[in-house]
Amino acid sequence: MATLMTAPLTAEPDQGHDPLDGLAETMDRASFAAIAQMTHGLSPATLAQAFSDWAMHLAVSPGKRAQLAAKAVRKNLRLAEHLTDGKPAILPLPQDHRFDDPAWQAQPWSLLSQAFLLNQQWWHAATTGVMGVTAHHEAIVEFVARQMLDMMAPSNFLLTNPVLQQRIADTGGQCLVEGAHLLLEDMVNAMRGDPSPGSDGFIAGETVAVTPGKVVYRNRLMEMIQYAPTTGTVRPEPVLIIPAWIMKYYILDLSPENSLIRWLVGQGYTVFAISWHNPESADRDLDMDAYRRFGPLAALDAIGAITGAAKTHALGYCLGGTLLAVTAAAMARDGDERLASLTLLAAQTDFSEPGELGLFIDEAQINLLESLMWSRGYLDSGQMGGAFQLLRSNDLIWSRVLNTYLMGKREPLNDLMAWNADGTRMPYAMHSGYLRSFFLEDSLAEGQYEVDGRAISLTALHAPMFVVGTERDHVAPWRSVYKIHGLTPADIMFVLTSGGHNAGIVSEPGHPGRHFSMLERPAQAHSLSPDEWLASAPGHDGSWWLAWSDWLGAHSGEPVPPPPMGAADKGYPPLGDAPGLYVLER
Structure with a gap:
């Protein structure tokens, strides 16, 4: 009997790449x-x-x-x-002030x-x-x-806003003319890429970021500033500040009266701060590990050489705090004990509940952002800033449209607002890896994030920690920040302060209306839930800075003479005055 020959149901696997792979991906x-x-x-x-x-x-x-x-x-x-x-049939939410006017x-x-x-x-x-x-x-x-x-609120329209109508009547319509002029000015500035009107009054090194110091180290990714001592003696453990690279470092060195860095120097500490390079297209391949190696690790090497200190207090703010947690976990895994303590300001380590930023994080969203960064090599600061504005569109978009372009009144810039407008870019490889590894996969909290090819775990952290969350944080919600209690057995002093992601941190002593709650979780102790912590933590009036200073002092040695500014004989000569060159990059 003849055998019927049939073609195989599946094709042989490809022995090589499809010649259209590269072209298809590019398209x-x-x-x-x-x-x-x-x-x-x-x-x-x-x-x-x-x-x-x-x-x-x-x-x-x-x-x-x-x-x-x-x-x-x-x-x-x-x-x-x-x-x-x-x-009233209904009352506005406490944060909604659109209808406050008696009209x-x-x-x-x-x-x-x-x-x-x-x-x-x-x-x-x-x-x-x-x-x-x-x-x-x-x-x-x-x-x-x-x-x-929010876009359709009656407060946004001339025919339905009595306050706007009264303003037009009072000014004879001149407010609309002024508003049109301000709108045109902003459109021209946006097309030219010029800074916001009024920001020329807040120049780094002239009116902000003026705490005296020297740039003592520079690499392709960061400059490190050493601040000049103002006290006769200092604590033997220096303090390294690691800011986020989404914005510039001088959020912690604004005007002299609200500069955390200047205040900390005045408390008798040798302070070093990282100032990040503003990435360009050529920096597209810088990833999270590059930020770790060229950032905190390089900074710790330099600090050790300059000061001779065996231990360093490290502070990380926002994304800088996440990087600090990664760095500290890798150091602990490898037996590197140079960190005396960790301070995390509005920094997430568990991204399972990241707040409304999570709205912008899924596979489709990340694919779009990766494609956008692929074409440029970076994510522009305006893209990130636009996402943050959407989270508070009522306050940051529509109130601005009403007051500026219809009322004809531009709100004067302050130092914090000027800093917020002084954005930076995010390199393609870093931001893609950050979104995928942390937001999408939550790999740091899951113990699956790898450094040098090996997984790290925050359970390896045993240095004492001072962790700050803010009540109205729309970037790093305090309940998300609080989750670090479940990730490490270390002693944690947790602080919940009034304000938001930025204003809650820039909370200098004497600032009116500030308050905070604080409660310690001893090492290896049972953790309270966020609601239990909130019910148990004692409240305090004033600035959390003072409580942090007391805590930092309790984990520091007796004062010693200040170290030199830089160490030329060890390869760390002063390269120039603070705030350096990178902070001026646009």
């Missing part, structure tokens, strides 16, 4: 980069998936729809009662504001609590709905 990257340019890095696919998930589950949830219908009826009845008795209490403006607030509340109920919707998709839908509502 796809270019396509995604173009989409990212048009959408400012927001993934249309993510938005479509989120809204389809929400809409389809809502469509098959008759109970939820009935509940929403009943809520709509009740809210309309409350609005009708407001019309008859004048009593909003008169009709018909009160009706408009109350209807808006009730509608806002209804949409929050409609976009949350729908069974079957993933938590990520629910957060996106709720966030987008909130953005749309």
Whole structure:
């Protein structure tokens, strides 16, 4: 009997690369980069998936729809009662100041504001609590709905804002002319890439970042500044400050009266600070490990040579704190005991609940950002700043549009605002790895993050830690910062201070209205939940800086004469005055 020969059902595996691989990736990257340019890095696919998930589950949830219908009826009845008795049907959230002016209490403006607030509340109920919707998709839908509502608020429009109408009447319409002039000025500055108006009054080395010191080390990624002592003796352990490289280091050295660095020098410490290079396209391949090696590790080598100190206190702020935690864990794994203590300011080590920044982190979003960075070699500061502004669009976007372009009043810049506008870029390899390893995979908290080819674990950390979270942080929510309690057995003094991500840290003694809570978790002790900690931690008025100084002093040796400024004989000569060259890079 003849045998029927058939072709194999599967093809032989390719013996080489497809010749179109490189071209295909280039074409796809270019396509995604173009989409990212048009959408400012927001993934249309993510938005479509989120809204389809929400809409389809809502469509098959008759109970939820009935509940929403009943809520709509009740809210309309409350609005009708407001019309008859004048009593508020709803109060704005504590942080919402759009309707604070007494003019909003008169009709018909009160009706408009109350209807808006009730509608806002209804949409929050409609976009949350729908069974079957993933938590990520629910957060996106709720966030987008909130953005749309904020855009349509009656305070944003001439016909529905009595305060704006009064301003126009008082100025004879001149405020609109002034607003148009300010809008044109901002558009021209944006196209030219010029700094914000008024920022010329805050120049690094002239009015901000003026604490005396010398640049004593420089490599391709950072300069290290050693600050001149102002006390006759200093603690034997120097302090190394590792700022985030999303923004420039002088957030901690603003004006003399609110400079953490100047204040710390005055407390009798030898202070060193890293000032990061502002990356360019040629720096596209600098990754997180490069920041570790050229940053804190190189700085510790230099500090040891200059001061002769065996131990150094290290402080990391925001992303700099995450880098410090990585560096410290790798050092502990390798038996390097040069760190006397760790201070983490608004820094996350567990990214499982990163707050609203997590809205911008999923595979589709990261793919768009990677394609955008692939075409440039970096992520521009405006892209990151735009994401932060969206998190607080009511305060940072629409209030600015109203006050600047309609009221014709530009808010004067202060040092913190000028610093915030002085952004930096993020190199492609670093930012891609950071988003994937930390936000998407949470590999540091999972004990899977690798340094030099081997995993590190924060359980290896035993140096005492001073950790600060801020009450209104939209970048590193304090409950996320608090998660370090579950990652290390070390002694942790945790502080929750008033303010946000920046203003809560720049909290100099004497600043009015400041307060903080503080409670220690001894080494190896049981950790409280965030809510338990909040209920147990004693409250204090004033600045947390003073408490940190006391804590730092308790972990330091007896004062000694100050070390020299640099050490030319050991390869670390003073290279120039602070604040150095890198901080001036645009």
